[in-house]
Amino acid sequence: MAKKEILFQNSTYALSYELLNQNQPQTILFLHGWGSNKEIMKQAFGKIFPSYQHLYLDLPGFGHSSINGVIDTATYVQIVQAFLDALHVKPAMIFGHSYGGKVATLLKPEMLVLLSSAGIVAPKSLKVRTKIALFKMLKPFFPKSFYRFFATKDVDGMSQTMYEVLKCVVNEDLSEAFLTCKAKTFIFWGKEDRATPLKSGEKIHALIQGSHFYPQEGDHFFFLKQAKIVEKTLLESGF
Incomplete structure (x- = not known):
């Protein structure tokens, strides 16, 4: 390496x-x-x-x-x-x-x-759309770390920076x-x-x-x- x-x-x-x-x-x-x-x-x-x-x-x-x-x-x-x-x-x-x-x-x-x-970009399922809507509604009331509860498994163990990158590129x-x-x-x-x-x-x-x-x-x-x-x-x- x-x-x-x-x-x-x-x-x-x-x-x-x-x-x-x-x-x-x-x-x-x-x-x-x-x-x-x-x-x-x-x-x-x-x-x-x-x-x-x-x-x-x-x-x-x-x-x-x-x-x-x-x-x-x-x-x-x-x-x-x-x-x-x-x-x-x-x-x-x-x-x-x-x-x-x-x-x-x-x-x-x-x-x-x-x-x-x-x-x-594949159409999102009803389950995913509901999860996104719930996250946006609750986001103002919780700390930044709250995102991990809703985040895709793709960001397990990753930093906040990489989660923000994912949000930037996923769609x-x-x-x-x-x-x-x-x-x-x-x-x-x-x-x-x-x-x-x-x-x-x-x-x-x-x-x-x-x-x-x-x-x-x-x-x-x-x-x-x-x-x-x-x-x-x-x-x-x-x-």
Whole structure:
């Protein structure tokens, strides 16, 4: 594991990363999802794609990477791009799981692999809408820590700053970004995914012209068991 300090908009971000297969000429960048870190991506893909250098990154505020305040996805993208520039790396391919899929898409790579990506805002259930309304009604009467009672499980154990980041990014709709995406795109999705439902994957597939869509057995973290299928599919595609 290594760290790289990135100065961006008068703030310094200490970004934790790891490189595997460093003798290989082309690089795959792996971006994790919300509430996760680079280790889960390494666990899934660290032993495959041997002919590529692997770059695993903790996004700001996750794993061992620092964050200095509330930022949106566009800022995440700019920080990651500054990090890549500092390492003099231009990935041949970017993998993005869940929230990492939003960042990966906006980085505009030549080849994009989305794993149950975020970016499509699904309609909220009546239960969720009721919970939000109740929170807004009671919020003035309780301390700031009260938010944890209502917060999504995605913020368990996270700071107030990261919760504010989540509120900032959770309802971002990337439909236009998917529609204008020029990358050669492969979309893999867990059929039993409840965090980002299969219908979201189908919509992203419809929006990204020429994309390929592969539903897989499993949930939001299907790739932990299906990584070799992902590898086989991409290799057979001739990438």
